[in-house]
Amino acid sequence: MITPDYVRHMAAYNAWQNGQMDHAMGGLDEAALRAGRGAFWGSILGTANHVLWADQVWMARFGGGQAPEVVLADSAGIFPGLAAWRAAREDLDRRITRWAAGLGADDLVGTLSWHSGVLGTEVSRPIDVLLVHMFNHQTHHRGQIHAMLSDAGTSAPTTDLFLMPDAGAASRF
Structure with missing residues (x-):
């Protein structure tokens, strides 16, 4: 279904998007970042x-690091402020990029099984489908964050995949 190049391209897109989002969020004060905006997870x-x-959870399942100690219901408060979020996000994006760089075609074949705390049961799904899901x-x-940033009066980042710098130079997936 997917190739290692696809995963690498999406890892690069993820890092690019998070950098842009961080820049836009940096233009807001803490009150604006924490203001309830009607989204499922509340605020920006x-x-x-x-x-x-969620990225930490998936990377732990894929063998790329530790899972967070916080449960899903508490995930919106995992980092108390923008600076702590930024440091963790940058670290995780580097980890995702390094992990993706090391993938081979055989790594995308097969089934991943884990215990889902949300469902309270064992779950098994094809690895390629889970990567696309992540x-x-x-x-x-x-x-959702894009819409909330616009609502907060700041410029929301460009999200179009084809506008990512070097998107045309990336290997085709």
Whole structure:
């Protein structure tokens, strides 16, 4: 279904998007970042925290680091402020990029099994589908953040994949 080049391209897109989002969030004060805006995870920072939390969970499942000690219900508060979120996000984006760089075609074949705390049961799914899910989940919630940034009166970042710097130079997936 997908190739290692696809995963590397999406890892680069993820890092680019998070950098742009960080820049836009940096133009807001803490009150604006924490203000409830009707999103599922409440605020801009809450939603950004949730995305980071979920990426940590997926990377732990894929063998790329430790899972967070916080449960899903508390994911919106995993990092208390923008500076802590930024440091963790940058570290995780580097980790995702390094992990993706080392993938081979065989790494995308097979099934991943884990215990889902949310479902309270064992789950097994194809690895390639789970990778697509991880990147899709990021995009979904960054879209919510994009809308909340606009609502907060700041310029929301460019999200179009084809506008990513060096997008045309990337290997085709």
